[in-house]
Amino acid sequence: MESQQLTTLTGVIDKKMNRQLKQYMDICARCAICKDACHQYVGTGDFKYLPARRAELIRQIYKKYFTKAGEFVPALYEARDPDENLLEELYESTYACTGCRRCMYYCPFSIDTAWILSVAKSILIAAGMGNEMLGQLADAAIFKGDNAEMFEDVMISGFKEIEEEVRQITGNPEAQVPVGKQGADVLYVALAGAHSIRPAAVIFEEAGENWTISMFEAANYGFFYGDAEKARLITKRYIDEAKRLGVKEIVVPECGHAYRVAEFFYEAWSKEPMPFKVSHILEKVDDYIKSGRITVDKGIIQGKVTYHDPCQLGRNGGKFEQPRDIVKAVTDNFVDLTPNREKQWCCGGGGGIVAMEEFTKTRLASGIKKVEQLKASGASVLACPCENCRLQIEELNDIHELGLEIWQVIDLVVAAMPLPGNKKAAE
Amino acid sequence: MSDEIKVDLELDLKGLLCPLPMVKVSQNISKVEVGEVIRAVATDPGAMADIPAWAKSTGNEVLQAEKVDGEFVFLVKRVK
Amino acid sequence: METYLYITAVIGVYVGFAVFIIGMGWRAYQWATTPKSPVKLGMFPKPKTRVGRFFKLMKDTFIAPQSASIEPRMWLFSFMFHFAALAAFVGHLRIIQEYPILPELLGEEGMNAFAGWAGGIAGVLMMVAVIYWIARRTFGPFKQLSVPEDYLLLALLFGVIIMGNHMRFFGHGVHAETYRAWFQSLLAFRPMLPSELVYSNVGWSLGTHMLFTDLLFIYFPFSKLVHTIGAFSANLVRSE
Numbered sequence: 147m148e149s150q151q152l153t154t155l156t157g158v159i160d161k162k163m164n165r166q167l168k169q170y171m172d173i174c175a176r177c178a179i180c181k182d183a184c185h186q187y188v189g190t191g192d193f194k195y196l197p198a199r200r201a202e203l204i205r206q207i208y209k210k211y212f213t214k215a216g217e218f219v220p221a222l223y224e225a226r227d228p229d230e231n232l233l234e235e236l237y238e239s240t241y242a243c244t245g246c247r248r249c250m251y252y253c254p255f256s257i258d259t260a261w262i263l264s265v266a267k268s269i270l271i272a273a274g275m276g277n278e279m280l281g282q283l284a285d286a287a288i289f290k291g292d293n294a295e296m297f298e299d300v301m302i303s304g305f306k307e308i309e310e311e312v313r314q315i316t317g318n319p320e321a322q323v324p325v326g327k328q329g330a331d332v333l334y335v336a337l338a339g340a341h342s343i344r345p346a347a348v349i350f351e352e353a354g355e356n357w358t359i360s361m362f363e364a365a366n367y368g369f370f371y372g373d374a375e376k377a378r379l380i381t382k383r384y385i386d387e388a389k390r391l392g393v394k395e396i397v398v399p400e401c402g403h404a405y406r407v408a409e410f411f412y413e414a415w416s417k418e419p420m421p422f423k424v425s426h427i428l429e430k431v432d433d434y435i436k437s438g439r440i441t442v443d444k445g446i447i448q449g450k451v452t453y454h455d456p457c458q459l460g461r462n463g464g465k466f467e468q469p470r471d472i473v474k475a476v477t478d479n480f481v482d483l484t485p486n487r488e489k490q491w492c493c494g495g496g497g498g499i500v501a502m503e504e505f506t507k508t509r510l511a512s513g514i515k516k517v518e519q520l521k522a523s524g525a526s527v528l529a530c531p532c533e534n535c536r537l538q539i540e541e542l543n544d545i546h547e548l549g550l551e552i553w554q555v556i557d558l559v560v561a562a563m564p565l566p567g568n569k570k571a572a573e
Numbered sequence: 574m575s576d577e578i579k580v581d582l583e584l585d586l587k588g589l590l591c592p593l594p595m596v597k598v599s600q601n602i603s604k605v606e607v608g609e610v611i612r613a614v615a616t617d618p619g620a621m622a623d624i625p626a627w628a629k630s631t632g633n634e635v636l637q638a639e640k641v642d643g644e645f646v647f648l649v650k651r652v653k
Numbered sequence: 654m655e656t657y658l659y660i661t662a663v664i665g666v667y668v669g670f671a672v673f674i675i676g677m678g679w680r681a682y683q684w685a686t687t688p689k690s691p692v693k694l695g696m697f698p699k700p701k702t703r704v705g706r707f708f709k710l711m712k713d714t715f716i717a718p719q720s721a722s723i724e725p726r727m728w729l730f731s732f733m734f735h736f737a738a739l740a741a742f743v744g745h746l747r748i749i750q751e752y753p754i755l756p757e758l759l760g761e762e763g764m765n766a767f768a769g770w771a772g773g774i775a776g777v778l779m780m781v782a783v784i785y786w787i788a789r790r791t792f793g794p795f796k797q798l799s800v801p802e803d804y805l806l807l808a809l810l811f812g813v814i815i816m817g818n819h820m821r822f823f824g825h826g827v828h829a830e831t832y833r834a835w836f837q838s839l840l841a842f843r844p845m846l847p848s849e850l851v852y853s854n855v856g857w858s859l860g861t862h863m864l865f866t867d868l869l870f871i872y873f874p875f876s877k878l879v880h881t882i883g884a885f886s887a888n889l890v891r892s893e
Contacts, residue, residue, distance in 0.1 A: 166690040168683065169887050173880035176798050179720050179727060193797050202798065215875035224800040247696060254717040254731075255884045256891040258694050282599050282631055283592060289630040290622060297622040300638075304618035338591030338619030363619075365592065414691035464697035488697060501596045533590070 147227045151273070155228045156211045158272045159204070162265045163212075170257045171208045174198060180249035180259070185492045186242060189512035197249035197259040200239040203232055204262050204269075233273055240266040240372075241277045242505050244496030244512075245403075246457035251488060267372020276371060280498050283367035284376045291383035294361060301325075301361055308340050312347045315560065315567030321351045326391065327358035333393040334427070335360040335384045335404070337533060342399045345556040349431055352563065353439040358391060360384045364404035365533070369411070370498030378415035381407055388422055395423040397430055400531035400554055402458030402496070409463070426459065428531060428555055432468035435475050435559075442476050442562040449551070451477045452525035454516075454539065455490040456532030469555055473529045476562040483519045491515040495538025513542040520548055527551045529558055578636060578648055581609035587644065591619030595627045598649055602633060605651050610636065613647045620645050655851055657860045662835065663844045665867035676874025681882060695893040706892040713888040727789070734782035737775040741817070744772050747829045748836040765828050769821065776818040783811050806876055812865030816858045824855035 180197035181187055187195040194200070209216030210225035217225075226232060245260040270276050290297055302325055309323040323343065324330065334350065334357055336342040343359065350357045362383040368376030388396050398404045408424045434440045453473050459465045466487045474480050485491070494512035499505050516539065520528065528550045530536045536552060543550050553561075561568060582605050586594040594615040605611060613624070621638060624647050628635045636648040700706045712718065721728040746752075747768065756764040787807050790799045820827070831850050838845045850856060873879070880887075 163687060164690045165684055165687045166694060166887070166890055168687050169883045172680070172684075173877060173883035173887060175877050175880055176800070176803055177727065177731070178795050178798050179724050181794060182723055193794055196794055196798065199794075199798055213875070222801045222805065250891075251696060252719045252723045254713075254720045255880055255887045256713065257887065258890070261690070261692075261694055279596065279599060282627060283595065285630040286595065286623065286627040290626040293626075293629070297626065300618075300621040304621060307618060338623050339617045340619065341590055341617075363591075367592075411692055417691075461696050464699070466697070501592075503600050537593070 147229045152227060154272050155269050156207065158268045159208060159212065159265060162268055166258065166261060167265060170201065170255075170262055171205050171212075173255050174201060174205065174257055175255075176202070177254070180253055180257075183249045183252040185246070185248070185494050185515050186244075186508060186512040189494070189514045190508055192508075194235055194239045195242065195508070200243060200266075201257065201259050201262045203236045203239070204266055206232065207269075228269065228273070233270065233275055236266055237270055237275050237277075239263075240270060241280075241497075241502060242499060242508050244457070244492050244494060244499055245462075246492035246496055247462055248457070248490075248492055251461060264372060268374075271371070271373055276373070277498075277502060279501050279503075280367050280371035281373075283498075283501060284371045284373065284380065287363070287365075287367060287380045287383075288376060291362060291379065294383075298361070304340065305343070305359060308344050308347060311344055312351060315344075315348050315565055316351055317566030318351065321347075323347050324358040325361070328391055330356050330358035330391060331394050332357040332397050332430075333360055333384065333388045333391060333395070333422075334358070334397045334399075335362060335364040335408075336399050337365050337401055337404075338363045341554065341557075342401070342533070345554065345560040346399065346427060348560050348563070348565070349434065349440060349556060352565075353434040355430075357397075358393070360387055362387065364398045364401055364408070366404060366407045367498060367501070369403055369407050370501075374415050377407065377411070381412045382416065385412065385416075385421075393422065395425055397425050397427050399427055400459075400533065400556065402456035402463065402532035402534070405463050405465070406458045426463070426465055426468075428459075428465065428469045428472060431556060431559055432472050435472060440559075441564060442559060443564055444476060444478055444562070446562045446568075447477050447527060447558060449526035450479045450481055450524055451527040451529060452481050452483055452520070452523045453486075454483065454493060454528060454530045454535055455487055456530070456535045457490065457492050457496055459531060460490055461488045469529070469531060472555055472559060476558055477527075481523050481525055483523050485519075491519060493535045493538045493542075495534045495536075496532070498534075500534050500537045509538065510541065510545065513538060517542050517546045517548065520550065521546075525550070527553065529553055529555050531555050578610055580612040580648070581605045582611045584611055584613040586613050586615040586620070588616055591617045592623055594620040595623040598624055598647070599627060599631070602631075602649070602651050607651050607653065609651055611647075611649045611651070613649065615645045615647070616643070618645065620647070624649065654856050654860070655846060658846050658851055658856065658863075659844075661860045661863040661867060662846065663839065665863055666839055669867035669870035673870040673873055677879070677882065680874050680879050684883070684886065690890075693893050694890050696891055699892050706889070709892055710885065710889050713891060714884050730782045730785040733778050734786075737778035737782070740771065740775040741779065744768060744775065748832040749840070751829065751833070768829065772821050773818075776814060776821050779814045780811075780818060783807055783814060787811070802876060805872070806869075806878065809865050809869040809872065813862060813869060816862035816865060819858040820855045820862060823858070824853065827853050827855055 184197050206226050207228050209223040210220050216223045240263045243263050247260050250258045305323045305325055312321045366377055366380045368380045398408050405426045413420050493516045494509050499509050540552055586597050598613055625635045633652045634650040636650055638647050700709050789795050834847050
């Protein structure tokens, strides 16, 4: 292959090289125990989705250009150039991966395939093969950050509309969606959609929280795209805002990857310690309920309720109990999915795959395990925090006629709160 | 104003939550020719920032972004 | 026969050992000097204390309960192999130095019988596991995923084990002290091959056992077998 392209692509691996990557490259025994851990492999039976195979493509380049043995006897390792064939398969297997890390959980060496694929994404981007849709979404977010004043009016008028709704729901004419409030304790970084702001605002207002809303969204398509610099810039938008407002705590919405980005990745990208406490909204809500700052009633949510652990929030974020405790506070009729918590099946909608039309077939096929789990639970209501999970499960719900009511957890909380707006709706 | 502009593709994005309206516009922009126009109707107010931001960063043009009867109506012209 | 044994059981041992030690040292040095991932790659639930992390590391590395739960059969054969390999390694230490106490308790005959049984069982278990691994790589996704390295290593292991088993089951009258005389001479850098070994019915199988062993040790640091040391730090990352 062309030597300049080769230098570029191997240079990417060189730049991304670290101890974990090197060990993952060196030690994988290709035992394929990860085979049955991956919802995409299980759902499609397609070899390219076998986790070890996804990693093997990077290993083939690594062996040829980063090890003497692979350089001398490439055939022994099937070591090869990152040529067109390799890159094409790599594109398919990498951007399809939802980054759930279920394979890592079951791997006897804890090999983090998603980490290897983050290198794969860098290679693809360098080869001009980064996913276009995710790249555009990331660029749009960065553009919003660079031209914040351009969007200020529409954002504020949007917040004002939500504020009206919050006033109706809470019956409190003073209720606010505070924008740019200096000295607030909490900066809530929502998603672009009103649905992630309205219920949170109701809860913050009822809890008497000293909060303010961010002008930016917590979703990070730079992370899914695989460009650490874009991802950093997207996160930096609200980090700078939080510094400017002097808040003590950043609260991210139910969205799974947003929490992981803020809590685990931003420090590594920015090379500075995170100056704020980062909380997930469901941690806050759980705390409000337990400390009596908000009241929720049981009996309003009817039917058997179950909960889906989004991978980025559960296995990769460590928030297993708080969301469950919230759900258990609004219903006595709770049932867990099997398996759950760290063993939870990925729903198939993570990693930005819901935005990439080309993977629709794979994505829907990969949801089969989740469908089986949901059916087996016998639940009629699903509490599901992550936006990507919810989009995927709503689609599965329609296709497989599961008849589930699917709720954001904070919507469930607001519905169970004794609020005048709720009573009106019930009447 | 929208009456004067010829619309080549209609997108119903009502009920979709952000950033999906932006995603759908982006997915469909390649389905029209350069110079043609997509009319998209969304209900999520977040689209009012998302779609113009997407257009600016991809070099396309938003001819109109208005709130009409509680819905958000966009006219997006493919430039490249 | 003497020339064959001189190559595989004397020169080969020195070469294999040197390549193995230097290669593994170099590999460990490379790992140690490559900076750690800037992002914490751990997964939840994580132990909160150092002691907790240590025990989780040991459990994940030596027992791999997660792997056991997802593919019990593969786990069983793999666990069997590694356990038997450890037992075989411990048994082989007899050719450096006889164990204390045990021979006094069992008597010389008893000790040889015990070693015969233990070594025999370990050898058979390893052989069965390697056959399972080879068979598993002959079909479906396992075959698709396999590269020549995988088969080469299995072939070498198979050779080592089958020849070891031949010595164990057919080497009547050749016991640890004979092998010890040979191995201690290597350690003393005054190599000699006891004639009762060379001209016994297992002389050629020792030679071939050592041929495969030498090749395995030479290839070891350049293969996926570096997981023997790498698994520890990779598994530790789970708790970080």
